[in-house]
Amino acid sequence: MPSMRTIEAQPIANRYARGWHCLGLASEFSDGQPHTVNAFGTRLVAYRGDDARFHVLDAHCPHMGADLSHGVVRNNSLVCPFHNWSWGCDGICNSIPYSITIPPTARVKSWPTCEQNHLLFVWHDPAGKSPSAELDIPRIDACYSDDWNDWVMEKWTINTNCRELIDNVSDMAHFISVHGVPVEYFANIFEGHKATQVMLGKSSQLAMEGGLLTYATYYGPAYQITEMKGEMGGFTIDSILLNCHVPISLNSFDLRFGMLVRKIPGLGEEQNQEMARTYIKFTQQGFYQDVAIWDNKVRIDNPLLCEGDGPIYHLRRWYQQFYQDDGEVPAAAREHRVFELNPGGLSTAPPLHHVFER
The missing domain is CATH 2.102.10.10 (Rieske [2Fe-2S] iron-sulphur domain)
Known part of the structure; x- marks a missing residue:
């Protein structure tokens, strides 16, 4: 046995x-x-x-x-x-x-x-x-454009080690079970200090007819930017998500979640702001779902994985570089690596690149 x-x-x-x-x-x-x-x-x-x-x-x-x-x-x-x-x-x-x-x-x-x-x-x-x-933190042109609403920001204090948050980069399966988002395609790109998640999924609240396509890149250990295109109320919604954290202690961190939403032509300023607030509220619900899991799980260094799981062990090797002196980081931790999962059996995968890079 x-x-x-x-x-x-x-x-x-x-x-x-x-x-x-x-x-x-x-x-x-x-x-x-x-x-x-x-x-x-x-x-x-x-x-x-x-x-x-x-x-x-x-x-x-x-x-x-x-x-x-x-x-x-x-x-x-x-x-x-x-x-x-x-x-x-x-x-x-x-x-x-x-x-x-x-x-x-x-x-x-x-x-x-x-x-x-x-x-x-x-x-x-x-x-x-x-x-x-x-x-250097890359510039987001939308932050300086009148075509976009200003940052809307939420802050939460999470009582766990911040590695739990980082694991989400490669955890494809939890999008289905926790967030109710069936995943058609999923990939990770690791390169130097950048780690990117590319996902094509379905969301009853946020997705367009063609699916919800997101590009999410961590620049270093604690600052992630996501580019997302969705739909709400018959309007196409372009948004940029900020997910960043600052460790308070080894077992707690402040999580800041922000969004920029492109203004919809033809709508007034007040209507655009209301549309942005509603869309942001739907998106924030996903983070609340994650927090509920973190509040009740244990730390695990040897997760038992199966073939449908993402490259969590490789993600952790990439993440470990930030807990070493710069001169001691092995070259393998910074190598360009790509991992793909295709549960939807797509014949054509989305282009693979870091956020905003074409």
């Missing part, structure tokens, strides 16, 4: 992924006030200075441990609420009101940031290396 498969789960390594992480809409940090960010097992503070640039610092003052996110922004510096020590955007203390000299070690970590697509990003690397240009 065959032996039973035993679920294995190693302790989660005390390390957070190397890469760009999206903190949400840049406008949320544009009021000249300090903002608390719980991330990477610590507390950060984000603010925009008089230089109109966004800055992120470690939030705990090394003087007496106060929370700098409860302080005030002065010019490009952050003033501690406890003793008014002033910390520049480079993390170096530049003023102590009751001391002529400043200790040479008076500095806190300053985190690299970037603003793109009206979103604010912070760079995390345990080794302290700066991001290379090839990892």
Whole structure:
């Protein structure tokens, strides 16, 4: 008699992924006030200075441990609420009101940031290396076009390890059982820091007559953009989905889900906004379904797979590169690889490419 498969789960390594992480809409940090960010097992503070640039610092003052996110922004510096020590955007203390000299070690970590697509990003690397240009967040032209509605954003705190979210990239079968979306075609493309899911499926709420075709690409470990074409109320709906997360701890993360929806010609501004809100609501329901599963499952390092499952083991090898120092990542983890599943028996597959790449 065959032996039973035993679920294995190693302790989660005390390390957070190397890469760009999206903190949400840049406008949320544009009021000249300090903002608390719980991330990477610590507390950060984000603010925009008089230089109109966004800055992120470690939030705990090394003087007496106060929370700098409860302080005030002065010019490009952050003033501690406890003793008014002033910390520049480079993390170096530049003023102590009751001391002529400043200790040479008076500095806190300053985190690299970037603003793109009206979103604010912070760079995390345990080794302290700066991001290379090839990892730049790509521009989404729709963000800067009057033909599209602005981002509509939701934020949820999920109490599990963020690998559960990443597994969805290769988990074809759950689209049918969890989301009720029969899949005609499914593929994954892995290349460098990018991982893409191509899916052609059917959705009673969102799909057109020809099916729901999506291209979803992760740029690094935590920022995914999806291009989707669907239908609602007799209108063709073009949309762009944002799925990004920031780990709070090893067992929790903030998930931000956003959408851009192209305006429908002939409809007024208010009608377009209402159409976008309704379409977004239907799409968000899918994430609620995933969260219900995550809330009740266990971590598993050795999933028992069958031929209809996607390349979850390869996905995890790709994802593991972000938990290694850049110079230690094996070349195989970044190789161009394509995996295809064709449950619908299509004679012609959709073109295989990363999102927005033709």
